[in-house]
Amino acid sequence: MNILFLGDVIGKPGRDGAAAELPALKRALKPDLIIANGENAAGGFGLTRGVAEEFFAMGIDVITTGNHWADQKEILTYIDNEDRILRPANYPSGTPGRGANLYRTASGQSVLVINVMGRVFMDALNDPFAAVEAELNACALGESADAVVVDIHAEATSEKMAMGHFCDGRASLVVGTHQHVPTADAQILPGGTAYQTDAGACADYDSVIGMDKAEPLQRFLRKISSQRYTPATGPATLCGVFVQTNAKGLAARIEPVRAGGRLSPHLPKL
Ligand SMILES: [Fe+2]
C-alpha cells in the first residue's frame, strides 16, 4: 500500500500549495490513502467545515489535528458526524469527535489512523502512550487493519521518538506533526515501523513556522504581543512523508516529500 502523509497545512497559502502540488504527487506516487494534518488550516488556527471540504475535494482522505483542533468552535458541532476528521485521542472522555478510526481505501484495504498529542511542553492531557496502546490493541495490524498510521502531535522530539519505538512493529508509520519543520530522520525502525520525527508543514517557509515573521520576531525581541499571528502568504512548500508497506503492513520504504515553495525539493520515485 502507498500512503502519503502531509504535515500541518497552514492557512490559505498552505491549502493552495497543497492543491497545486497534489495532482502531480498523486500521479507520481499513486497513494492508496492521503492523510493531512489540518489543525492550522483555517487562517492558521483550527479547521472549519468549508476548509475540511476543500481538503476532501483535493483528494485528502483523512484529516488529523492537534492542539489547535477546536480553535474554530464550529468544529464542535460537526466533528461527531464527520469521521474523516480526527482530534487527539488523549483528550478527556466526553470530548466531541474521535481520536482514531478505520478507513477503507478504494482498493478495499483497511487503514487504522490514530491521532495523539504529546504532553511535554504542551497541555496536560491523558497519557498518549496508553491511548495509543488501547487503539493498537482494539484494531491490530495484520489482524483488523492492513496498515496503521500514528500522527504524534508533539513539541518534544524525545517524546515523538519514544512513541515511534513504542509502536515499532505494530504500526506502518509513526510520524510527528506540530513542529512545522521537517526533520531529516526518515527511517524504518528495527521492528519495521516507518518513522519521521516531524513531517514539516505545508506552508510558506519565509516565515516563523508558517506565520508571518514580523509578529513572532517582535514578540521574541520585546516580549509583548501587538497583534495576532497570521499565516505567511508566499508560495508554500508541501512537506510530508511517503510510505510503502509490505505484505505484513510494515514499512518497506519511507521517504520525505517536499514540493514547491522555497525548501529544496524531494520527490520520491515509484
Ligand atoms: Fe500545527
Ligand SMILES: [Fe+2]
Ligand atoms: Fe500544533
